[in-house]
Amino acid sequence: MLPGCAVVPSQTMGISDPLPSWNEGEAKARVLSFVSQVTDQSGDAFVPVEARIAVFDHDGTLMIEQPDVVQFEFIYERIRYLAEDHPEWTSTQPYQAILADDKKYLSGLNYGQKGGVIVVAQTGITHEEFTAAVQLFLNTAKDLRFSRRYTQLVYQPMIELIRLLHSESFQVYVVSGGGIDFIRAFSEEIYAIPKDHVVGSSWRTSLEEQDNRWVVMRKPGFNSLNVGKNKPLNIHLHVGRRPILAVGNSDGDIQMLQYTSDQQHSLVLLLQHDDARREYEYLNDSVRSRETGIREGWQVISMEQDFSVIFAEE
Amino acid sequence: MLPGCAVVPSQTMGISDPLPSWNEGEAKARVLSFVSQVTDQSGDAFVPVEARIAVFDHDGTLMIEQPDVVQFEFIYERIRYLAEDHPEWTSTQPYQAILADDKKYLSGLNYGQKGGVIVVAQTGITHEEFTAAVQLFLNTAKDLRFSRRYTQLVYQPMIELIRLLHSESFQVYVVSGGGIDFIRAFSEEIYAIPKDHVVGSSWRTSLEEQDNRWVVMRKPGFNSLNVGKNKPLNIHLHVGRRPILAVGNSDGDIQMLQYTSDQQHSLVLLLQHDDARREYEYLNDSVRSRETGIREGWQVISMEQDFSVIFAEE
Numbered sequence: 001m002l003p004g005c006a007v008v009p010s011q012t013m014g015i016s017d018p019l020p021s022w023n024e025g026e027a028k029a030r031v032l033s034f035v036s037q038v039t040d041q042s043g044d045a046f047v048p049v050e051a052r053i054a055v056f057d058h059d060g061t062l063m064i065e066q067p068d069v070v071q072f073e074f075i076y077e078r079i080r081y082l083a084e085d086h087p088e089w090t091s092t093q094p095y096q097a098i099l100a101d102d103k104k105y106l107s108g109l110n111y112g113q114k115g116g117v118i119v120v121a122q123t124g125i126t127h128e129e130f131t132a133a134v135q136l137f138l139n140t141a142k143d144l145r146f147s148r149r150y151t152q153l154v155y156q157p158m159i160e161l162i163r164l165l166h167s168e169s170f171q172v173y174v175v176s177g178g179g180i181d182f183i184r185a186f187s188e189e190i191y192a193i194p195k196d197h198v199v200g201s202s203w204r205t206s207l208e209e210q211d212n213r214w215v216v217m218r219k220p221g222f223n224s225l226n227v228g229k230n231k232p233l234n235i236h237l238h239v240g241r242r243p244i245l246a247v248g249n250s251d252g253d254i255q256m257l258q259y260t261s262d263q264q265h266s267l268v269l270l271l272q273h274d275d276a277r278r279e280y281e282y283l284n285d286s287v288r289s290r291e292t293g294i295r296e297g298w299q300v301i302s303m304e305q306d307f308s309v310i311f312a313e314e
Numbered sequence: 315m316l317p318g319c320a321v322v323p324s325q326t327m328g329i330s331d332p333l334p335s336w337n338e339g340e341a342k343a344r345v346l347s348f349v350s351q352v353t354d355q356s357g358d359a360f361v362p363v364e365a366r367i368a369v370f371d372h373d374g375t376l377m378i379e380q381p382d383v384v385q386f387e388f389i390y391e392r393i394r395y396l397a398e399d400h401p402e403w404t405s406t407q408p409y410q411a412i413l414a415d416d417k418k419y420l421s422g423l424n425y426g427q428k429g430g431v432i433v434v435a436q437t438g439i440t441h442e443e444f445t446a447a448v449q450l451f452l453n454t455a456k457d458l459r460f461s462r463r464y465t466q467l468v469y470q471p472m473i474e475l476i477r478l479l480h481s482e483s484f485q486v487y488v489v490s491g492g493g494i495d496f497i498r499a500f501s502e503e504i505y506a507i508p509k510d511h512v513v514g515s516s517w518r519t520s521l522e523e524q525d526n527r528w529v530v531m532r533k534p535g536f537n538s539l540n541v542g543k544n545k546p547l548n549i550h551l552h553v554g555r556r557p558i559l560a561v562g563n564s565d566g567d568i569q570m571l572q573y574t575s576d577q578q579h580s581l582v583l584l585l586q587h588d589d590a591r592r593e594y595e596y597l598n599d600s601v602r603s604r605e606t607g608i609r610e611g612w613q614v615i616s617m618e619q620d621f622s623v624i625f626a627e628e
Binding site: 050127171180181184188194195196197198202205206207212216220223229232233236237238240255258259262275301 | 364441508516520521546547552569570576
């Protein structure tokens with residue numbers, strides 16, 4: 001090669017690296033090779049545009065989920081806002097702990113124990129009121145460790161992967177155990193993923209008349225809790241096709257990842273939180289998905305080794 | 315104007331008419347004016363691309379629904395196919411009437427009386443098996459009056475409207491009381507509407523292992539019956555935005571149409587079946603929606619007067 005010449009470009013990606021925040025290694029190579037193969041019209045693994053479906057889990061896959069899932073920070077903030085009308089909360093758990101910002105007490109609760117709080121904070125209001133509350137929270141609240149807004153604590157390498165997939169005519173969906181309307185409040189701005197490409201847990205709703213106009217009211221009680229087996233079932237309901245690329249990080253993603261790897265010409269990526277220095281280390285939470293992934297040939301991604309950058313603009 | 319010159323083009327549509335199967339008149343003018351206004355960046359009614367959401371009812375709005383909704387013809391065909399394993403059906407109603415093709419008896423049944431048949435014909439099989447059965451039916455069955463396949467009995471003026479909306483960066487959804495998976499089996503081919511842009515009634519589903527692979531099994535029992543108030547609620551769940559254009563033809567569409575007309579810069583179209591000669595006349599089935607439409611300023615479309623062509627390639 002002549003001095004000063006550009007590095008020989010990969011076959012389909014052009015000269016510039018579409019994944020600059022990924023270190024060279026097996027994970028990056030396998031992602032690039034997969035995208036190249038399924039979009040190569042002359043190859044055996046070609047997938048037509050309409051079947052290029054990619055699904056991403058949200059918390060811990062696209063956005064930070066430690067010390068707590070961001071939606072819980074929102075829920076606690078809403079409880080503090082609503083507390084004015086509920087003097088009894090100062091002496092009732094877990095409200096008391098939320099109002100006192102007792103993180104230790106809260107971190108000891110499981111989902112069942114947080115149940116009432118989740119309902120009270122997020123239902124009994126219209127969709128418009130809920131979305132406004134989410135956006136107010138995201139525009140003001142900050143993560144303590146990183147002193148950044150939560151929407152700035154999304155993983156830059158994943159943003160680059162979404163961008164690459166969009167440029168190769170993939171339809172990219174977020175498929176989250178988190179609330180569908182919570183994520184829709186920022187998915188377009190942060191991920192360039194339109195609202196109808198977000199699948200998540202949902203409340204029951206009712207159509208009610210308010211000021212001579214139909215509004216969607218959020219009701220107590222789950223319509224669907226989008227974890228485990230419900231992830232593939234909701235992909236079926238919302239998307240209507242089996243994905244060829246899936247990205248997850250936890251045991252709640254296993255069925256979605258298997259549902260994807262059951263498809264020919266598919267790639268499954270399992271993100272491992274092993275970087276206590278730049279993010280968090282909590283590998284103990286994903287033992288089962290890691291074992292499944294190794295058995296089924298999924299690509300494990302080490303945040304420590306495979307990501308040169310964790311968050312944008314570091 | 316000089317002899318031989320083209321007619322002066324409308325402001326935004328270019329020289330060729332995007333709706334050639336629509337007669338000139340109020341309906342066509344209002345559709346063209348609406349599309350022109352919401353896409354005119356310098357105008358007061360401009361709507362950004364991400365909010366250009368259009369929803370179409372299916373049966374009777376895009377596809378013929380007389381003498382029976384096409385999905386019922388499929389259901390009857392499936393019952394005849396399954397009858398081999400059910401000798402008792404020859405003496406049990408309504409199976410007996412279906413096997414004998416007793417249209418008079420069947421037309422006298424309401425949805426509740428058809429309930430068991432709807433379940434038996436469409437559940438207890440995987441999604442893949444169901445889709446294959448739908449496609450086999452559509453490739454072989456013909457409407458008796460028109461001697462055409464059902465997928466050729468879609469309204470050409472509506473196909474042109476969908477095409478126009480697509481060309482103006484609208485997201486176009488089918489929102490049907492019919493089965494979501496039934497319509498998805500042909501929506502891409504017939505309407506150029508991708509599967510994830512179809513919203514419809516859905517069965518409960520379960521994720522089951524078959525040949526070492528996850529499959530989606532259709533279970534007895536509705537997940538959602540997509541009529542009336544459930545249409546806006548399912549638009550909210552699947553789309554996440556309020557539409558600015560809605561097209562319907564029956565009383566089951568009223569709330570969806572109102573939910574749309576509650577939005578600024580919106581247009582609601584109500585198709586009226588008043589053409590016994592070229593299609594069917596059954597205005598009595600849509601009295602309430604017509605009254606609502608007249609009161610709320612919706613645009614009524616007369617098939618007889620506003621459509622120069624009903625079906626493609628006539």
